[in-house]
Amino acid sequence: MSVFTPVTPEQMRDWLAGYAVGRLAELRGIEAGVQNSNFFVTTTLGRYVLTLFESVPRAELPYYLHLMAHLARHGLPVPAPIANRDNDYLGTLAGRPAVMVTRLAGRSEMAPSVAQCERLGAMLAGLHLAGMSYGRRQDNSRGPAWRERAAAAVLPQLAPGDRALLEAELIVQRGLDELDLPVGTIHADLFRDNVLWDGEHVGGVIDFYFACTDALLFDVAVTLNDWCGRTDGTLDPARANAFLLAYHADRPFTRAEREAWPAMLRRAALRFWLSRLEDFHRPREGEMVLVKNPDEFREILRTRIAQPGAVRLP
Amino acid sequence: MSVFTPVTPEQMRDWLAGYAVGRLAELRGIEAGVQNSNFFVTTTLGRYVLTLFESVPRAELPYYLHLMAHLARHGLPVPAPIANRDNDYLGTLAGRPAVMVTRLAGRSEMAPSVAQCERLGAMLAGLHLAGMSYGRRQDNSRGPAWRERAAAAVLPQLAPGDRALLEAELIVQRGLDELDLPVGTIHADLFRDNVLWDGEHVGGVIDFYFACTDALLFDVAVTLNDWCGRTDGTLDPARANAFLLAYHADRPFTRAEREAWPAMLRRAALRFWLSRLEDFHRPREGEMVLVKNPDEFREILRTRIAQPGAVRLP
Incomplete structure (x- = not known):
């Protein structure tokens, strides 16, 4: 394929x-x-x-x-x-x-354990620390400008409830104060299928083609939403806390990050809800590409809104 | 140790x-x-x-x-x-x-097979090809000046037969015309204990602390003397030819190299005979270092002199 x-x-x-x-x-x-x-x-x-x-x-x-x-x-x-x-x-x-x-060793794990989430937290901190000395910069192609464009394009296609959810969330995200958040080189797409496990060790992190310069906390949120969630969109506190504590041990979270955390989890969910809606309503022509269900990320967004204190930063 | x-x-x-x-x-x-x-x-x-x-x-x-x-x-x-x-x-x-x-995978193999010698030949050609674009240069610390110094220091300690052998070989080596030999970055110490095998694949080449800028053919000779020899100092044609053909397929030997080959095999043997004689007669103080037997390389040198056509370059 x-x-x-x-x-x-x-x-x-x-x-x-x-x-x-x-x-x-x-x-x-x-x-x-x-x-x-x-x-x-x-x-x-x-x-x-x-x-x-x-x-x-x-x-x-x-x-x-x-x-x-x-x-x-x-x-x-x-x-x-x-x-x-x-x-x-x-x-x-x-x-x-x-x-x-x-070529790296290992295979992806779609049902990660608490121990794997802990190792992944250390890995993400390592990526962020090493990325600090990377000299090139690149804007997030899925940043605020894209968010507004993508939302405008899909809004007419949405059912009224989804439209209201999206419009309200855009307002929240426009208001998020990012000025004090540590910025660096982020992977921006660290989903379970982009990590190869060699036993209990991370054998490889792949697919860097969304990497960019953005808030480190956005990367943490994208990763946590995928790795530490349950199928109903709620977070698993055991996996989430193991992931966050391991990350924090090597790259300590700041006070500004703790404050921005609930909104950042929503931003990360919104980013993938929007791109999946884009793919769903405008599939690329002539390619046999699997179109993923956008509703999964709508549910993650809803749950993050409903349970803002489900998982706090250490 | x-x-x-x-x-x-x-x-x-x-x-x-x-x-x-x-x-x-x-x-x-x-x-x-x-x-x-x-x-x-x-x-x-x-x-x-x-x-x-x-x-x-x-x-x-x-x-x-x-x-x-x-x-x-x-x-x-x-x-x-x-x-x-x-x-x-x-x-x-x-x-x-x-x-x-x-950290690389594998372990060294002290009794390499014909297939392993073939793979090693391809590996050495790869090292030489990749080394062409390395920008730094460094003289061979075991080159002509060292050779004369080391020989002068050990000559008084040698038995008459060995002394005659060494003096005659120094004259031959001074006369070797190197001008037309391809020069590049060489490992210069690619012995069996410096290669890790991961099954039949080369898992790693280690110990680059004799690497330098010198004739590529010297590296080929050092490697062949160690990998394709028998305990009596003679060469095993099956392993030697497999090694040389695989190397030649990726980095073809030149006419000047073919002419210099018998003398280069002797130069490579002399280099390790001399350094082992140095270690033998002046062991480094205070270190528990294994002093290897110099006679092994005297026999290799003698055999290369006695059988100059034992293995030819492709």
């Missing part, structure tokens, strides 16, 4: 001649991901992942690739881009911008 | 606070290596190796650390130095220059 652009073994052999990683042993498409074409590449020297970018603009790619390289260099288990013999990460293959990265 | 400088868990916790790799879970000394103190460091985020440098001058360390980072960035399985939150690789711990690197 996710190999939009095929790559032949001949093309791959030519591509590898520009690298220092040996010769092609195996090339295999990966049936996952909705934005890019991905392949497992095995050579005589190692195992890598090849990504062909189908929609991310080429000019934006250096931000992501150098971020991944920066985090890997700081000891985080993220895919490290492989430089070719000209010392470049980014090339062109089958007409697409393309990169090879290291 | 090889932890010359102890590190306490308290010191390690303080050190880790300067990184983004989580908190200390386990610290364990490694009983291997003769030059540095090494430790396995496990944190809440990952597994690393800590090295305290006991003898390499601090000013030389950036050459090695940036080389390892460069090769890792190019997809080679080498220990990648971890940057701290100030973006530096090199720090100070327990009064020693210190670095953390990624």
Whole structure:
């Protein structure tokens, strides 16, 4: 489903001649991901992942690739881009911008344990700490301007109850005072399918193509909403507290973050409710993309509004 | 035997606070290596190796650390130095220059198979190709000037037969025309104990502290002498040819290299005969260092002289 652009073994052999990683042993498409074409590449020297970018603009790619390289260099288990013999990460293959990265061990866990949420909290703190010294900046493409645009586009399509919920939440979010919140490099999409578990250890954090410069607390909220929630949208305090305490131990929350926390959880829910509504009402043409149910995040938003003190920051 | 400088868990916790790799879970000394103190460091985020440098001058360390980072960035399985939150690789711990690197999988294989020699050939070619774009240069500390010095120091101690062998070989080596040999970044110490095997794959190449800028063919000769020899000093043609063909497939040998090959095999043998003679006659004081038998390399040198055509370059 996710190999939009095929790559032949001949093309791959030519591509590898520009690298220092040996010769092609195996090339295999990966049936996952909705934005890019991905392949497992095995050579005589190692195992890598090849990504062909189908929609991310080429000019934006250096931000992501150098971020991944920066985090890997700081000891985080993220895919490290492989430089070719000209010392470049980014090339062109089958007409697409393309990169090879290291292949990480593990598989995603859709029912994470308390212990895993604790490890994930430490991992997210590590990402934020290492990201502090990353020199490039990029605005959140799903920030306030996008939020207003997306909301305006989907509002006419919503049932009256949903419309009222959305309009009220937009007003709350416009009023959130972010000035004192610590800002840095965030992943912004750290869902369960973007973390590979190697036993109880985090083997890899992948899919950095929403990464940007924004409030660290937004990243915490996005992650917690996905990892520590129950199917009815409520939070599981055991997993949530394990996650937050582990994060706090390495990157302590500030007073301003504690105050902004309930609204930030709602902002994180709103961001994914809106993008899923966008996808639902305007599916991308010609692509066999799984359209996820927007209602899941409407319920998360409702629950965060109804139970603002369900989980507090340490 | 090889932890010359102890590190306490308290010191390690303080050190880790300067990184983004989580908190200390386990610290364990490694009983291997003769030059540095090494430790396995496990944190809440990952597994690393800590090295305290006991003898390499601090000013030389950036050459090695940036080389390892460069090769890792190019997809080679080498220990990648971890940057701290100030973006530096090199720090100070327990009064020693210190670095953390990624921990690689595998163990060394003292009786390598033909298939392993083939993989190693591809790996060495990959190291040489990736090393072409490394910007730093460093002379071989075991080059011609050292060779003459070391020979002069040990000659008086040798039995007449060995003395004659050494003096004759010095004359041959002074006469070797190196001008046309491809030069690049070489490992210069790629012995069997410096490669970790993860099954049939090279899991890691370690110990870059003899790396330098020199003839690529010297690296090929050093490696082949150790990996493809028998205990009597003769070469095993099956392993040697597998190694050389795999290397040649990715980094083709030149005509000048083919001509220099028999003398280069002797140069590589001489280099380790001399350093072992140095260690044997002047063991470093106060260190429990294993002094290896110099005679092993005298036999290799003798055999390379006696059978110059035993293994030819492809």
